[in-house]
Amino acid sequence: MKPFEYGCVVKGEVFCPRPEIESILASNMESGQNTVVVGERRMGKTSLIMAAFSKTRKCRLLYVDLLNIRTIADFCDRVASAASRMGRGQTFLQKTLSFLARLRPTLSVDPHNGMPVVSVDSRLAENVSSFDDIIAMIGRFSERERVVVVFDEFQEILKLDNAGQALATLRSKIQFLSETCFVFSGSVRRDMVRIFIDYNSPFYKSAATLTVGAIDDDCFIDFLQRRFAVGGRKASRDFLLKVLETANRVSGDVQQLCDAILTETDGKEILSSDDIGRGIERILKQESSAFEMQTESLTRYQMKALLAVARIGGKFVTSADFIKRAGLSSAPTAKRALGALVERGILYRHEKEYKIFNPFLREWIVRIS
Ligand SMILES: Nc1ncnc2c1ncn2[C@@H]1O[C@H](COP(=O)(O)OP(=O)(O)O)[C@@H](O)[C@H]1O
Ligand SMILES: [Mg+2]
Structure with a gap:
């Protein structure tokens, strides 16, 4: 297995x-x-x-x-x-x-x-x-x-x-x-x-x-350390905390990232934080055409709103600061664009914050912009 x-x-x-x-x-x-x-x-x-x-x-x-x-x-x-x-x-x-x-x-x-x-x-x-x-x-x-x-x-x-x-x-x-x-x-x-x-x-x-939210950090880290050990790698707690953060603590995305890290570190024993970057690179290469398809039909405002959420997060989206940094014209425009992104299944709202479903899409958006 x-x-x-x-x-x-x-x-x-x-x-x-x-x-x-x-x-x-x-x-x-x-x-x-x-x-x-x-x-x-x-x-x-x-x-x-x-x-x-x-x-x-x-x-x-x-x-x-x-x-x-x-x-x-x-x-x-x-x-x-x-x-x-x-x-x-x-x-x-x-x-x-x-x-x-x-x-x-x-x-x-x-x-x-x-x-x-x-x-x-x-x-x-x-x-x-x-x-x-x-x-x-x-x-x-x-x-x-x-x-x-x-x-x-x-x-x-x-x-x-x-x-x-x-x-x-x-x-x-x-x-x-x-x-x-x-x-x-x-x-x-x-x-x-x-x-x-x-x-x-x-x-x-x-x-x-x-x-069903995120798996408890301590349990998950323990589990991931054992799984990395099966693959012949040593992963520290700090390393795995970064992995969890990078993948937004979404169980499936965490496992996908760990799998990519494992593949990218053939022959290595002790994992270090730059291996996370290599794992992400690998995933972005694999998923980029899917991300292109997902975003190519977005309007200019939707793309701006998405980019802003990717860069600065999705809290306070009607604040003057968010609107300015996003390059949008007004709060209603921001809300409309974000609403459309929710409708398309790219963003979701959680406790008054807009979040990007897929953490790797977030990385991709930041890189292409
Ligand atoms: N308890 C768990 N332990 C480890 N990985 C998990 C766990 N639950 C889910 N996953 C990861 O998330 C992926 C999706 O799980 P799944 O149960 O299909 O989620 P959902 O039904 O919420 O979409 C799995 O393939 C696995 O990588
Ligand atoms: Mg399911």
Whole structure:
């Protein structure tokens, strides 16, 4: 196994334990407390959910990734396919096909991994009434054992044409499944907030919230030292603190940077702070065309605002100082530009501060300007 992994769910040796939140989530799962898991991208939500589930006893996992669903039929397909894979053998597959019979499911096999793929008849499933079938199926599975249903990237529900109705229907059905635990995980904080915290959203008050932020520095440093040791390197605490700062303490970005540092320091034993720069260089080379694509359609004002956030940070963005240093004309212009950058998923707002999602994009912007 490589010392560092990024861009995938991590477990075992490449997962840094987060005992506190793992046990909160595991006990929510066991007691049937529905839970909303929120956090920025690559913070480790999915990995945490898997780690927490592996600590539960007598529960079965129904893990549904909702990324890129467009229609209610897509939603049904994802749940059905996940349900058919809930256990080894044919039992769950056969039950899924029979519980969803009204939606005329068909079966195929994923050519990449040989797993079953269930598709419902999209004409029959395009109405929210197909949630009845889906939730009834989950209810049937829950009769014999506790089922933990994970809806990952749940904010994607908002992309459905009739999102409001879909949410209201889901909510009304889910509340009757008191023995089933639902975990809703989402990475776009604002959208998850819209679903769960806005007072007029039907999901309000239906679940506990768990925020997945940065991993505790001491734990993470300990973990990273062990991983570097596997790769034959020695990394001091100060060195790793700089790594954490450079990668904004986003778990996946930290691992990506560590992997780049490891590759760039072949034959070296003790790491020093200039190795961080070499790691960043490597990442920027790999990602520069993606960054170009991400920024080429920005307006002049948006680019100025982005550059200012990269250089001087995103607090006090309506202050005269920020506006002057950014080269913008007025506070409304700054707000509009920053809003558009949030909309495009380049910035996010956290505690009244605008931040750039990707720390390596920040480095890149500063360098090209
Ligand atoms: N507990 C952890 N320990 C070490 N690395 C982690 C941990 N959680 C996440 N990561 C890093 O972050 C990456 C993304 O994790 P993932 O669980 O997919 O995040 P999310 O679901 O929040 O986008 C992983 O590939 C890994 O590099
Ligand atoms: Mg995830």
